[in-house]
Amino acid sequence: MGSDRVNATVTTPSAIESAALRSDRFRLEREADWKRLETIVSRMEKGRLRGISDEDLLALPGLYRTVASSLSIARETSLDAATLAYLESLVQRAWFVVYGPRSSLWEWLRGYLGGGWSVAVRAIWLDILIALAVMVAGAAVGWILVSHDPEWYFSLVGREMAGQRVPGASAEVLRGTLFGQSRQDGMSVFAAQLFSNNAQVSILAFALGFAFGVPSLLLLVQNLASLGAMAWVYHQVGLTLDFAGWIAVHGTTELFAILLAGASGLHIGRAFAFPGDRPVLQAASEAGRRAALVMTGVVLMLVVAALLEGFARQLVDETFGRFAIGGFMLTMWSAYFFAFRGDSSGGTDRS
Template sequence: MAKAPTVLSGDRAIEAAALRSDRFRLEREADWLRLEAIVSRMESGRLRKIPDEDLLALPVLYRTVASSLSVARETSLDAATLAYLDALVQRAWFLVYGPRTGFAAWLRQFLGGGLSAAVRGIWFEILVALAVMVAGTLVGWLLVASEPSWYYSLVPGQFTDTRVPGASHEVLKATLFGNADQPAMSVFATYLFSNNAQVAILAFSLGFAFGIPSLLLLVQNTATLGAMMWLYRGQNLLWDFGGWISVHGTTELFAILLAGAAGLHIGRSIAFPGHRGVLQSAAAAGRRAATVMAGVVLMLVLAALLEGFARQLIDNTQGRYMVGMTMLALWCAYFFGLRRREVIGA
């Protein structure tokens, strides 16, 4: 008999909790159902059928339901209500704060004008980086011309198999033609891609140090090119070497140029933020530079394909120049000629 009051009090507590949960739901259920209806229609892609007042009310309804979820958790309401509110808040969050477009739409916008607009936005840094790369090539040439031993310091060991000062015309020519079936060329191509990818990433990532490391990397990388140009020029093979390198080089060197310019763009925004704060200036520059780097990655992948296949399959200088110059013309037209109205106005 002594346990009866305990049982009765437990039943009353359950009834009170149920009444509290029902009252909580009745007071707020209209907002929940309205938000759920809006979210369901937006998820199904029927945006045109949603009234303007519902779209305007979406953020307010989201905050109201999120507040209801917070209260429900604090007051330990029934599990079904908590699960319903939690799922509804998550669905609404993606519509209010999540990405507005899917991957396909983003890629279409990115390739359809976003990338080219970002590249044009760093045109000053591109000119600076281009001047530095030209200067680096000249420095490499002049150093080995004055002292051939510099060649071994500027050119990595993987390049100095038979491509060394004093090599004969026939030996150097053999490195440019007739290598389609030699597996060593694929290894060499892989090394070039890996090396240039590392240079591009470092040139971008070190841009925060006022862009100075980015410029130094560009000089170092192009000094190697200048040293090799000097080597082939000594045996009257500079024109053929230019064709050999242009197949993938117009794409790969262009990618390195953009990566260096992107790093320099971040460094310049930190050093000279203008009327904005340093963090705001760096954030804006970082978003633009990140877009450029996404394009650099695509360019490096394409350069690897050209390097691994086209350069080996095309075994004559004229054909190589045709491929290389065509790629250069396409990149210039894409980056500096594509000007979609909606991108410019963005």
């Protein structure tokens, strides 16, 4: 037993020396690649791309794989902790340079608003035209149904949302719902209900598009039918223009958002129904990416509409001013989507 202890004492330093030599040899054989990769990565992290030669840029992916392989070997052979820590840090930094995102959130947002969003919208122009026709038809259906039977009004609008806006209400009562409401809580509650309803319609119209777009179109019909029914109520007492101005302040933005949401859902549905030469899943995937870009902007439009609904419509208490705001917003959105080209680097899919 004593002999075993002596042997252990003798062999332990030898094993340590052997491991150290193996670690040093491993480092010396590969350190040149490590240092080269570290130099390239450091320059790229500091934005000094001009200081990197074409040869180094071409060698970058290969150097990354070489160092990643070195890390794998180092872990398997249990090399010293310092070498492992160095390689793990270098591989992590190099991964972000080689495979990580090429732009920051701010850069992506600038590219998206600078043209990417408008490109995505123009890519679904056919679906927008179909959705627009369905929305107009929905408003006409609501108007016609209520004009023939006022009881349809409560089926389309609902008693809670209708409030004083009901068939048979006097012109004075209805005018009071359009003007002089800036200090009344009831108007704010109605505005919140209207916004919540339209936001839900937008999200559902997009989310249900996979069912060949049919639910998306039905939601557009239902939502616009309630607007058409309410327009008829104001028309009966000669307040059509004032009602249109009241809607225009936020409606040119909010209804535009609903239009785009419905068109996005329809775009996905059409890809399922008519994939063309592509496999169904491929066509749906491409349409989904395009529609998702549109819907990202729809959320922004709904936020803008909520601000207009909560502030501008209450502060501007006359019809001409309301039309001016609504007309300006409609012109701005139309110009951005269909006239502005800008930079389409916002990640749109042109296929």
